Amino acid sequence: MTITEDIKYVGVNDHDIDLFEGQHQVENGMAYNSYVITDDKIAIFDTVDAHFSEEWLANIKNVLDDAKPDYLIIQHMEPDHSASIGIFMENYPDTTIVASAKAFTIMKQFFGCDYAEHQLVVKEKDTLELGKHTLTFVAAPMVHWPEVIMTYDSYAKVFFSADAFGKFGALDVEEDWACEARRYYFGIVGKYGAQVQALLKKAAGLDIQTICPLHGPVLNENLDFYLNLYQTWSAYEPEDKGVLIAYTSVYGNTKKAAELLAQMLVDKGCEKVAITDLARDDIAEAVEDAFRYDRLVLATTTYNGDVFPFMREFIESLTERNYQKRTIGLIENGSWAATAAKVMRQLFEKSKEITFTETTVKIMSALNEESTTQLENLAEELCK
Known part of the structure; x- marks a missing residue:
């Protein structure tokens, strides 16, 4: 050449x-x-x-x-x-x-x-x-x-x-x-x-x-x-307007919530919606999309009083790269003592200019009318 x-x-x-x-x-x-x-x-x-x-x-x-x-x-x-x-x-x-x-x-x-x-x-x-x-x-x-x-x-x-x-x-x-x-x-x-x-x-x-x-x-x-x-x-500025939904799911219920939220966002005219299964998809591509878009939704189960390991790995991959200047929504699932949302917030404690949505979706084992309404509220907030 x-x-x-x-x-x-x-x-x-x-x-x-x-x-x-x-x-x-x-x-x-x-x-x-x-x-x-x-x-x-x-x-x-x-x-x-x-x-x-x-x-x-x-x-x-x-x-x-x-x-x-x-x-x-x-x-x-x-x-x-x-x-x-x-x-x-x-x-x-x-x-x-x-x-x-x-x-x-x-x-x-x-x-x-x-x-x-x-x-x-x-x-x-x-x-x-x-x-x-x-x-x-x-x-x-x-x-x-x-x-x-x-x-x-x-x-x-x-x-x-x-x-x-x-x-x-x-x-x-x-x-x-x-x-x-x-x-x-x-x-x-x-x-x-x-x-x-x-x-x-x-x-x-x-x-x-x-x-x-x-x-x-x-x-x-x-x-x-x-x-x-x-x-x-x-400069850690978003490149595009859009939402990445990153989830982990054990029995499929958190996955259903993530997919339902994605459809709600599309129906409300969100500019771009991407979704990734952190246990199966390339985590480097998930990191790429998290930095590309201005909004991020994290959906995971409570696991041993913490969060599911793939979610922790993903969040740490973001924070060690100075993830900042983004809006984050949280979806937690727990069958008795849900702590995932609290843990995820703590993992971002040292991150700059992170805004959490007012709505946090709490699922107890599987979606019901209450948590589905919370998903609607989260979708509405993300699309403002």
């Missing part, structure tokens, strides 16, 4: 992976992106997962032929981007490795070697001249690891953005960018909204025409769309 006349793509697609980072389902695989700038000096941007080292080296050879790289720029030390450093240095032993000081520390932790004789340590606003291309380094700590440094090429107006602006999915699969980028963002980067906001302020001062992330496609059209989504996501 050609990015510009001097910048080529040399990454790989992984269709063998089932869980990214050991937890996120990736039915369409993953891309591990790597790039080459050829100029008076040659720079390689990042490596790939160890399982694809040979394919990656062949891609580099195809671009460079017999030329030798001068620099290997390591922007991010997660092994899906750094695990091929060793084999690269075996093939190109005279290369200088460019990275942040923290990256070299983590490099030694992972691989037992930091290539001390080949180091070029860079920090915020340092530059590297390749010829026509001048690279300026942009520190991006905790987007989403502490060592991350991104790179701006002022000649080509290309921003090499490490894991920012990435998405799930291999590059040889056609799919909607926003859906998988949103799931990727909130699953992996979502906790670090303040750090992403700081990065966006830096990016706003750069003339960027192309974004080259370490996952997902190269972005070179309608960049405002992607930047605006990142602005919305990192």
Whole structure:
């Protein structure tokens, strides 16, 4: 793939992976992106997962032929981007490795070697001249690891953005960018909204025409769309008006209540209604939708004086990612001592700008006339 006349793509697609980072389902695989700038000096941007080292080296050879790289720029030390450093240095032993000081520390932790004789340590606003291309380094700590440094090429107006602006999915699969980028963002980067906001302020001062992330496609059209989504996501603002109903159900009664509420909301003209079974559906997609919409309904049973485990896991997945600025409705089910609503409220105690609906639906074992009326009231309140 050609990015510009001097910048080529040399990454790989992984269709063998089932869980990214050991937890996120990736039915369409993953891309591990790597790039080459050829100029008076040659720079390689990042490596790939160890399982694809040979394919990656062949891609580099195809671009460079017999030329030798001068620099290997390591922007991010997660092994899906750094695990091929060793084999690269075996093939190109005279290369200088460019990275942040923290990256070299983590490099030694992972691989037992930091290539001390080949180091070029860079920090915020340092530059590297390749010829026509001048690279300026942009520190991006905790987007989403502490060592991350991104790179701006002022000649080509290309921003090499490490894991920012990435998405799930291999590059040889056609799919909607926003859906998988949103799931990727909130699953992996979502906790670090303040750090992403700081990065966006830096990016706003750069003339960027192309974004080259370490996952997902190269972005070179309608960049405002992607930047605006990142602005919305990192500020924890709702992206769309709508309601996610997330439920767990043991004998089907809480499920019936969740489905009935969903129908009530549709009948009342709610903009968008999504529903998810937390025991069976992909929890990462549920997290994605919870951040996407401005309203959330949690429906669960009392379980051992607490809430059903999948519900607790879901709420903790939200709160650890700084879930905020949302309206939440609660539905609890209990056959003798219903405590689920109280526990769920407590789980959000440290969350900012959470508004609970006035109506809390209380089901005793199964829906009856009283709890069905409460559902109607909750639907009416959510649709105001």
